[in-house]
Amino acid sequence: AHQIYHCPFCNVCRRGAGLGVDAVHCMGCNACMAPALHARHRCTERALGGDCPVCAAPLFDSAAPVREARCGHFMHSACFAAYTRVAYACPLCSRSLGDMSVYWKMVDALLAAEHAALPPEYAARRQAVSCHDCGGETDAPFHFVYHKCGGCGGYNTRVK
Numbered sequence: 001a002h003q004i005y006h007c008p009f010c011n012v013c014r015r016g017a018g019l020g021v022d023a024v025h026c027m028g029c030n031a032c033m034a035p036a037l038h039a040r041h042r043c044t045e046r047a048l049g050g051d052c053p054v055c056a057a058p059l060f061d062s063a064a065p066v067r068e069a070r071c072g073h074f075m076h077s078a079c080f081a082a083y084t085r086v087a088y089a090c091p092l093c094s095r096s097l098g099d100m101s102v103y104w105k106m107v108d109a110l111l112a113a114e115h116a117a118l119p120p121e122y123a124a125r126r127q128a129v130s131c132h133d134c135g136g137e138t139d140a141p142f143h144f145v146y147h148k149c150g151g152c153g154g155y156n157t158r159v160k
Contacts, residue, residue, distance in 0.1 A: 010031065010032055010060070029048055030048075031047070037066075048066065048074055053090075054080070055079050069095075088100060100156065107148075110146075126142060127147055128140075134151045
């Protein structure tokens with residue numbers, strides 16, 4: 001049997017021992033959350049008022065645990081785990097969901113090995129790119145797939 005408490009601020013019954021025990025109500029977000037999440041989250045008004053971007057179920061009255069991404073968007077913890085097996089960017093804002101620095105170094109090594117094999121007409125070509133992670137706009141060396149941000153050094157970019 002699960003314990004259930006009523007949050008007078010949410011006006012919803014939730015699973016858990018109660019406010020001050022295993023839940024905290026954030027007045028800014030207008031949602032109950034685990035104390036560990038509350039201590040480190042960025043308060044955004046009504047952040048949990050929408051739907052999970054992965055499964056489209058409402059976040060506010062969900063019994064499933066919720067996770068905040070680095071960008072500040074929320075999704076169910078199980079949805080986050082499943083989604084990050086196949087994608088690395090937030091489905092809402094396209095920012096990287098985790099630390100991609102090791103992967104970016106692997107792409108750097110791959111591109112260094114490929115650069116010598118580029119046809120001469122492409123070797124000096126550059127492309128304008130926008131970075132989803134830092135918001136910068138820079139020129140990147142031409143490649144058919146990867147375009148490195150001159151600001152943060154990542155590859156979470158799009159050609160302009």
